[in-house]
Amino acid sequence: MTVSTPRSSSQPKLRMFARYATVGVASALALTLAACGGSAPAGSPAPENSIAAGQYPKYYPADYKELVAAAEKEGGELTIYSNTDQENWAPVFRDFKKKYPFIKDISANNLGSDEVFQRVLSENATGSSPADILVTNAAGAWADFAARGDVLTQYSSPELTKVPEFANLLPGVTAMSADAMTITYNTALMTEAPTGLASLADQVKANPSQFQDKIGIRDIKSAFGFTIFHALTKDKPAAWDSLATILPLSRPESSSATEKVLAGEYAASALVSAAPAFPVVKDSGGLFKIALPDDGTVVLPRGLGIAAKAPHAATAKLFMDFTLSAEGQQAVQEGGLSSFREGVKPVEFTYTYADIVKEVGEEDIISVPYEKVSEAETAAFTERWNSLKK
Incomplete structure (x- = not known):
């Protein structure tokens, strides 16, 4: 992957986020992005995360220990509905339990990105839902869910004063991570490493038969696929030209399809979250690599909210605070998601948000807003997409 020089951005909110994220980044990065796709030297272990149990920053409310006491009375349980893998959660749960030793049981399923909301609404309609926390990166579905008005706890974390504005996604919804969408490719099947959709499209044009049915692409019928490609084409209209070449030869995928790229069933796949x-x-021995698209890298925040009827509401508030804290963001990074907080120590084979900014430059970062897309805009996008597949 090629490291490019950051350029100025026309997006004010993103500019502020990027400036925040890049403070001190030179000292944090080890300049091994091209070699191993991450900010820590190859072979380096995950940094030890020091957890200060029973201690809280000075900017926390004076009565914060009362919230902790209320959580302890809830029995040490927490239920999370999410679309996040267990390997991503593992360090977060480990360190949250270190912070609060009375936490004994955290249950987290792995649903579809918009299935999280469907399940909660269905359960509430027939009785009550056991969900305390909801975590998913389905931006549009979050906006729809939050608009109902009675489904989320309107809790304002004290950590919101210490993180970029970007982390405050919606009233009651905060970002847990900010993850980049990449192009994955099989090095044995590509004549040269793709650097973006345009680069991939150029190779397809040069030898279309080589790529027939050999490109995986996220299906826009899913909330996730629609969200990332709609954001890409809205911010970078030139992406439609690349898609016009790629889509006719591609196959829709409801997942990252990493195993198909690794096995050689696909030469490449787009757009795939860096986390999986x-x-x-x-583990591929150089056969499988990823690239941050130099013609537009979509960054999708992973939203976290507390259910309005959370059975363990106090514990859920502690968890939201923890994921935004310096301790929690380090654990998020160790789990393979992208932390956006300043001062996170580099972890091999991961990107921090600062890494992403450093590699592609502010101008080519597309931050997905948590807002509803109108029916007319959705229909127009879908019609254009489908017309290119023929």
């Missing part, structure tokens, strides 16, 4: 892709990079 990096473990494959690590």
Whole structure:
């Protein structure tokens, strides 16, 4: 992957986020992005995360210990509905339990990105839902869900004063991570490493028969696929030209399809979150690699909210605070998601948000807003997409 020089951005909110994220980044990065796709030297272990149990920053409310006491009375349980893998959660749960030793049982399922909301609404309609926390990166579905008005706890974390504005996604919804969408590719099947959709499209044009049915692409019928490609084409209209070449030869995928790229069923796949892709990079012996698109890298925040009827509401508030804290963001990074907080120590085979900014530059970062897309805009996008597949 090629490291490019950051350029100025026309997006004010993103500019502020990027400036925040890049403070001190030179000292944090080890300049091994091109070699191993991450900010820590190859072979380096995950940094030890020091957890200060029973201690809280000075900017926390004076009565914060009362919230902790209320959580302890809830029995040490927490139920999370999410679309997040267990390997991503593992360090977060480990360190949250260190912070609060009375937490004994955290249950987290792995649903579809918009299935999280469907299940909660269905359960509430027939009785009550056991969900305390909801975590998913389905931006549009979050906006729809939050608009109902009676489904989320309107809790304002004290950590919101210490993180970028970007982390405050919606009233009652905060970001847990900010994850980049990448192009994955099989090095044995590509004549040269793709650097973006345009680069991939150029190779397809040069030898279309080589790529027939050999490109995986996220299906826009899913909330996730629609969200990332709609954001890409809205911010970078030139992406439609690349898609016009790629789509006719591609196959829709409801998942990252990393195993198909690794096995050679696909030469490449787009757009794939870095989180599930990096473990494959690590274990592939150089056969599987990823690229941050230099013609537009979509960054999708992973939203976290507390259910209005959370059975363990106090514990859920502690968890939201923890995921935004310096301790929690380090654990998020160790789990393979992208932390956006300043001062996070580099972890091999991961990107921090600062890494992403450093590699592609502010101008080519597309931050997905948590807002509803109108029916007319959705229909127009879908019609254009489908017309290119023929």
